[in-house]
Amino acid sequence: MSLSQSGHDWAAPVARGPVDAVVPLPGSKSMTNRALILAATAAGSSRVGRPLASRDTRLMAHALRALGADVSEDERDWLVDPGERLRGPAEIDVGLAGTVMRFLPPVAALADGDVAIDGDPHARRRPMGPIIGALRALGADIDDGGRGALPFTVRGRGGLRGGTVTLDASASSQLISGLLLSAPRFERGVEVRHEGPPVPSAPHLAMTVAMLREAGADVDDSEPDVWRVAPGELKGRDWHIEPDLSNAAQFLGAALVTGGRVTVPDWPAETTQPGDALRGLLAAMGAEVSLGADGLTVRGGSGGLRGLTADLRDVGELTPVLAALAALAEGPSRLTGIAHLRGHETDRLAALVAEINGLGGDVRELPDGLEIDPRPLHGGVFHTYDDHRMVMAGAVLGLAVPDVRVENVGTVGKTLPDFTERWGAMLATAG
Ligand SMILES: O=C(O)C1=C[C@@H](OP(=O)(O)O)[C@@H](O)[C@H](O)C1
Numbered sequence: 001m002s003l004s005q006s007g008h009d010w011a012a013p014v015a016r017g018p019v020d021a022v023v024p025l026p027g028s029k030s031m032t033n034r035a036l037i038l039a040a041t042a043a044g045s046s047r048v049g050r051p052l053a054s055r056d057t058r059l060m061a062h063a064l065r066a067l068g069a070d071v072s073e074d075e076r077d078w079l080v081d082p083g084e085r086l087r088g089p090a091e092i093d094v095g096l097a098g099t100v101m102r103f104l105p106p107v108a109a110l111a112d113g114d115v116a117i118d119g120d121p122h123a124r125r126r127p128m129g130p131i132i133g134a135l136r137a138l139g140a141d142i143d144d145g146g147r148g149a150l151p152f153t154v155r156g157r158g159g160l161r162g163g164t165v166t167l168d169a170s171a172s173s174q175l176i177s178g179l180l181l182s183a184p185r186f187e188r189g190v191e192v193r194h195e196g197p198p199v200p201s202a203p204h205l206a207m208t209v210a211m212l213r214e215a216g217a218d219v220d221d222s223e224p225d226v227w228r229v230a231p232g233e234l235k236g237r238d239w240h241i242e243p244d245l246s247n248a249a250q251f252l253g254a255a256l257v258t259g260g261r262v263t264v265p266d267w268p269a270e271t272t273q274p275g276d277a278l279r280g281l282l283a284a285m286g287a288e289v290s291l292g293a294d295g296l297t298v299r300g301g302s303g304g305l306r307g308l309t310a311d312l313r314d315v316g317e318l319t320p321v322l323a324a325l326a327a328l329a330e331g332p333s334r335l336t337g338i339a340h341l342r343g344h345e346t347d348r349l350a351a352l353v354a355e356i357n358g359l360g361g362d363v364r365e366l367p368d369g370l371e372i373d374p375r376p377l378h379g380g381v382f383h384t385y386d387d388h389r390m391v392m393a394g395a396v397l398g399l400a401v402p403d404v405r406v407e408n409v410g411t412v413g414k415t416l417p418d419f420t421e422r423w424g425a426m427l428a429t430a431g
């Protein structure tokens with residue numbers, strides 16, 4: 001089955017007035033793919049409740065099936081039976097999914113047989129060297145042709161020794177999460193030590209630790225930049241997947257751009273998702289934000305749309321949409337702490353500079369971020385570089401700028417397959 005993406009250009013609709021919408025969102029990509037890994041390596045079967053069904057999560061389900069797990073879908077939930085043992089040989093397609101390319105290789109090392117792993121063309125350029133090196137240090141046999149990148153073959157031997165390993169995870173928190181998620185199955189568990197510039201995406205590491213603990217793992221994260229996971233059996237369990245709060249960014253942002261109101265129901269009161277930071281970030285951009293029984297409601301403030309100065313290291317995946325909002329704001333913005341975005345689906349700093357400036361904007365690349373001065377924008381093609389969040393950024397610009405054409409809109413299916421329908425439904429409330 002091919003889960004590759006292709007798509008057509010999409011005329012991003014201009015908002016005819018203030019939106020006034022309730023926008024329910026599907027499950028979190030990050031939680032779904034963690035739950036799938038933990039379920040496939042557990043001792044019993046699990047139910048993943050209200051998962052995200054998108055390219056990234058289906059790629060994970062396919063990969064785990066290829067290693068011998070049974071992943072089936074009922075109407076609302078996914079059911080995972082780990083099967084007798086993890087087995088190769090297998091060929092795994094990671095697409096462009098960071099969570100699959102970093103979380104799956106440690107599972108492959110537990111399988112008995114060769115597991116060949118590859119992905120989309122750009123996946124071969126995403127940082128993988130530190131996790132390949134770490135897995136080798138923990139006892140894995142990996143043939144990567146000396147590239148330190150995809151494609152490579154994990155020559156699984158049915159188990160992994162584990163132990164202590166030091167790596168530089170400043171390029172991606174997923175390099176650590178991947179090692180931790182499978183570590184209960186390593187003979188000696190793992191002690192992962194980070195050395196280097198700060199690890200980005202701290203909430204995603206907290207999510208990894210929290211979900212491991214929920215599955216019954218013994219995890220010690222009390223020392224900065226050190227994570228210890230003891231060997232032990234994981235429980236099969238029912239996972240409840242929260243709505244994807246990062247995917248709320250563009251919908252909530254539309255309330256700000258149009259001076260309207262958007263509510264995302266089922267917003268968790270407490271969460272490890274980085275998208276929760278939208279509450280503070282959108283408030284800093286002028287929104288009125290309230291969290292209540294109905295969900296999270298964002299209203300475009302009477303003060304308009306303000307520029308944003310923020311360190312986004314912890315919440316880097318919010319950058320494309322925040323940059324689009326910043327390009328429409330009344331004052332300048334400075335977004336920092338996000339050098340690692342150069343290793344995301346595309347070099348997001350370069351892509352945002354090229355595409356917003358292509359519409360007449362003034363965005364400048366910093367060593368670790370972006371400076372954005374609002375300018376009057378005009379229509380044109382907004383290229384998306386196989387990056388779902390570039391589609392979302394283009395849609396936000398299109399709310400206020402006529403004739404923005406978002407190229408290859410289908411690439412948004414990485415995390416939100418029915419994005420254009422949801423966007424249209426929200427805009428239908430704008431009169
Ligand atoms: O672990 C995860 O689920 C993720 C971690 C982050 O990766 P980086 O640390 O590479 O930014 C984030 O950007 C990505 O969308 C999802």
Ligand SMILES: C=C(OP(=O)(O)O)C(=O)O
Nearest residue numbers: 096097098099317344389
């Ligand atoms: C960086 C992202 O994805 P990935 O999981 O592929 O790293 C993202 O969703 O913004």
